[in-house]
Amino acid sequence: MIHALACNYTLFHAVDSTRLEREATENKKLTLLEKIKVGIDAGALGVVQRMITGIALATFAASFLESDPVYVRYFTFFAGSVGLVDSMMRTAWLGFLQKIMVPSVQRFIVAVLPENWARHRVVQWIASPSGRIAMITAFYAYYFYSCSLGMAGLGSAVAWAVRTVLLPQESILYETTGDLVAPIFSSLVHSFAVWGAQANIFLV
Secondary structure (H helix, E strand, O other): OHHHHHHOOOHHHHOOHHHHHHHHHHHHHOOHHHHHHHHHHHHHHHHHHHHHHHHHHHHHHHHHOOOOHHHHHHHHHHOOOOOHHHHHHHHHHHHHHHHHHHHHHHHHHHHHOOHHHHOOHHHHHHOOHHHHHHHHHHHHHHHHHHHHHHHHOHHHHHHHHHHHHHOOHHHHHHHHHOOOHHHHHHHHHHHHHHHHHHOOOOOO
16 A cells, blocks of 8 residues: 555656556556546545645645645645546546657657667657656646646645646556546546545545
């Protein structure tokens, strides 16, 4: 359990390209129902990870950014997941980035470099599944930071961006299952947890 909280669907998972490729191969034969289960299980784990991360980032924000820790914790867990349509749209956008846009960028980088440069391990990592997740995560982190800075203040903006980098769950799910089924259900689980927390069903 501790290993799962610390590693699965986190930054440590994302940078391990060998693991991502192995899991993608293992998951090729998953049925629709099995992918749904993977997404639900990952979403449940993600709820716990986001709560723990929110508390840690709130402590940091209170200490170094002079932000209200209660507000930062609330915003880090709740932000971006309160609407069903919003969750579905963000997941669909993720699919476009991960299937079309970023792979095109990766192929372009390798194609324009001299052959000896293209074989360098750094370039190979950029062209790997981990590199793909890194690009998408950086995009989302900047987007969330920019969107939340004026609305919620520096502490919450930094916290949300850092949480995005630490927990690229949906990107990992897409990379290891091959489609949007698992990411969609993972996102839905988080949304339902948010709705429950707002209704005081869960303690956040």
